[in-house]
Amino acid sequence: MANKLETIDVHLHYGEFHALKGISLAIPDHSVTALIGPSGCGKSTYLRLFNRMNDLIPYTKITGQVLMDGEDIYKIKSSKIDHLRRTVGMVFQKPNPFPKSIFENVAYGLRVNGISDNSFIENQVEKTLRQAALWEEVKDKLKKSAFELSGGQQQRLCIARALAIEPTVILMDEPASALDPISTGKIEDLIFELKDQYTIIIVTHNMQQAGRVSDYTGFFYLGNLIEFDKTKKIFTNPSKQETENYITGRFG
Amino acid sequence: MRIRRFTEPIFESLIKICGYSSGFVVLLIIVFLFKEGISFFGSSPVEEGFTMYVHASNPVKDLSAAQIKDVFDQKITNWKALGGADQPIDFEFLPKCIDSYMDSLPGSLAFFPSAQTDGKLKSAIPIKIDKITVGKFLSDTEWFPTSRPAARMGVMPLLLGTLLVSFFAIIIALPLGLAASIYLAEIADERIRKILKPVIELLAGIPSVVYGFFGLVVIVPLVQSTFNLPVGETALAGSIVLAIMALPTIITVSEDALRTTPRAMKEASLALGASQWQTIRLVTVPYAASGITAAAILGIGRAIGETMAALMVTGNSAIMPPTLLQPVRTIPATIAAELGEAPFGGLHFQALFALGCLLFIITLIINLLVERVSAKRN
Numbered sequence: 001m002a003n004k005l006e007t008i009d010v011h012l013h014y015g016e017f018h019a020l021k022g023i024s025l026a027i028p029d030h031s032v033t034a035l036i037g038p039s040g041c042g043k044s045t046y047l048r049l050f051n052r053m054n055d056l057i058p059y060t061k062i063t064g065q066v067l068m069d070g071e072d073i074y075k076i077k078s079s080k081i082d083h084l085r086r087t088v089g090m091v092f093q094k095p096n097p098f099p100k101s102i103f104e105n106v107a108y109g110l111r112v113n114g115i116s117d118n119s120f121i122e123n124q125v126e127k128t129l130r131q132a133a134l135w136e137e138v139k140d141k142l143k144k145s146a147f148e149l150s151g152g153q154q155q156r157l158c159i160a161r162a163l164a165i166e167p168t169v170i171l172m173d174e175p176a177s178a179l180d181p182i183s184t185g186k187i188e189d190l191i192f193e194l195k196d197q198y199t200i201i202i203v204t205h206n207m208q209q210a211g212r213v214s215d216y217t218g219f220f221y222l223g224n225l226i227e228f229d230k231t232k233k234i235f236t237n238p239s240k241q242e243t244e245n246y247i248t249g250r251f252g
Numbered sequence: 253m254r255i256r257r258f259t260e261p262i263f264e265s266l267i268k269i270c271g272y273s274s275g276f277v278v279l280l281i282i283v284f285l286f287k288e289g290i291s292f293f294g295s296s297p298v299e300e301g302f303t304m305y306v307h308a309s310n311p312v313k314d315l316s317a318a319q320i321k322d323v324f325d326q327k328i329t330n331w332k333a334l335g336g337a338d339q340p341i342d343f344e345f346l347p348k349c350i351d352s353y354m355d356s357l358p359g360s361l362a363f364f365p366s367a368q369t370d371g372k373l374k375s376a377i378p379i380k381i382d383k384i385t386v387g388k389f390l391s392d393t394e395w396f397p398t399s400r401p402a403a404r405m406g407v408m409p410l411l412l413g414t415l416l417v418s419f420f421a422i423i424i425a426l427p428l429g430l431a432a433s434i435y436l437a438e439i440a441d442e443r444i445r446k447i448l449k450p451v452i453e454l455l456a457g458i459p460s461v462v463y464g465f466f467g468l469v470v471i472v473p474l475v476q477s478t479f480n481l482p483v484g485e486t487a488l489a490g491s492i493v494l495a496i497m498a499l500p501t502i503i504t505v506s507e508d509a510l511r512t513t514p515r516a517m518k519e520a521s522l523a524l525g526a527s528q529w530q531t532i533r534l535v536t537v538p539y540a541a542s543g544i545t546a547a548a549i550l551g552i553g554r555a556i557g558e559t560m561a562a563l564m565v566t567g568n569s570a571i572m573p574p575t576l577l578q579p580v581r582t583i584p585a586t587i588a589a590e591l592g593e594a595p596f597g598g599l600h601f602q603a604l605f606a607l608g609c610l611l612f613i614i615t616l617i618i619n620l621l622v623e624r625v626s627a628k629r630n
Contacts, residue, residue: 082527
């Protein structure tokens with residue numbers, strides 16, 4: 001399987017703080033990769049490398065290479081960053097719909113990318129809401145504010161919003177951490193369904209979740225990538241002692 | 253423990269007293285303002301102690317303040333224009349002896365102290381003067397509060413002047429303020445923001461007389477030379493100075509509103525491939541819309557209520573209708589300029605209080621609007 005994303009010796013500094021210490025990792029195409037590790041270990045920072053979200057934080061310095069389909073995304077022109085972000089969808093920790101209608105939330109990504117064909121937008125909104133398993137629940141209230149939905153529905157709406165612009169990679173930053181078990185279950189089912197079409201990276205604090213949804217798992221600790229392997233291997237027979245300690249709950 | 257049991261109720265009642273008394277003071281100010289202001293309505297525009305007299309045979313029984321002034325200014329010279337017989341008006345201001353004067357001239361109109369007539373007049377009778385009403389106060393277009401024999405208290409030019417100056421002030425200040433607040437909240441470097449924000453907030457603390465002075469030496473000559481005017485003290489100069497004064501309020505309040513937009517929401521927009529400008533336009537500004545509206549209304553409030561700077565740069569003449577490139581007179585400037593000369597408790601004095609009431613009502617409406625707009629936000 002080809003590698004969709006790859007980082008080669010990436011270091012990241014927030015001012016004085018050395019957040020990522022030389023991470024080299026290749027992420028296969030059409031797979032789910034879970035990033036685990038204790039808080040502050042750098043896994044979210046690592047995730048945000050791939051759509052250059054770290055750029056928004058002042059005093060950030062990045063060295064090394066971040067490749068997507070073999071191209072270094074930190075070498076592209078700054079005017080092309082918007083285009084990069086269009087191909088990399090992101091779902092955040094807390095549901096963050098815009099203060100707009102359900103329909104406009106999903107259509108937003110299309111509109112800002114210059115698509116004005118209304119029938120295309122309508123089709124795309126329905127398609128992605130179906131993909132996110134939300135269509136049946138919201139089809140009669142598309143004009144209503146997104147804030148009227150429950151937390152779990154809002155998060156699925158955010159997933160639909162990310163899917164609408166047809167990215168190839170989806171980054172998920174603890175997408176279920178603010179949700180109840182039933183909503184979490186729905187999100188996990190969704191991740192499972194999406195895996196065929198997308199490359200998904202998910203940051204999670206929930207060990208069972210990582211075990212359930214992912215094909216590969218990377219364990220981060222204090223800005224280092226300790227171990228990366230097939231999820232099954234990591235959870236049954238990790239090769240590093242730290243990984244085993246963390247997974248079995250002895251620290252972290 | 254025992255001491256606390258005593259001290260706590262004492263502090264509690266002290267705090268209660270402070271709360272009640274400040275509320276009471278506010279109430280007292282309003283009551284006082286309206287008591288003086290309202291007693292203005294229903295009084296006669298002719299100076300107290302004086303009466304207007306006409307010949308006993310004259311069919312005209314009542315006159316308005318506007319008519320009296322026109323007679324005095326010799327714009328009206330015939331009784332016919334006032335609904336009487338076709339005879340010239342002989343107007344006499346304080347004649348030596350009213351009876352003998354009146355007797356000889358059937359077309360006469362005289363302004364005379366009421367105390368000297370003792371009610372024993374043969375040929376002269378007092379004419380009824382229309383009382384000042386709320387409607388007339390609001391609709392009359394002349395402001396001559398000290399003119400004799402009858403004062404004209406029309407608030408229209410002052411009100412329109414105030415609204416004109418404030419309206420253009422906000423037209424100037426709002427786009428600038430919004431742009432500056434977007435720059436500060438979204439675009440500016442953290443270092444620049446740390447310097448600029450306190451500087452802008454400092455501007456809000458500069459006394460208005462200093463702004464007025466600045467306006468007088470910088471803006472007024474600039475307006476005069478730019479538009480080639482005989483005088484630079486115009487509504488436009490006032491608008492510019494008031495806009496500068498309203499800017500800090502607008503910038504700080506709307507910048508605070510813009511900064512309440514959750515970071516996650518902006519990141520979501522950027523992550524969908526929106527540019528920074530699209531994110532500002534489609535997410536940040538709509539999210540902060542109610543806060544920005546509140547900022548605009550507060551700015552208007554500041555402009556409408558501003559006294560000193562308006563007094564110094566607007567030229568203070570109650571021209572009707574007020575235009576941008578002519579001097580205007582605002583309500584607060586009128587009160588400030590005239591209160592010192594108005595005899596305590598007199599008609600003019602009360603008229604200024606009525607102006608105060610009007611201003612109070614306008615700002616009250618603005619404050620209620622702010623409340624409504626910011627209540628919507630939550």
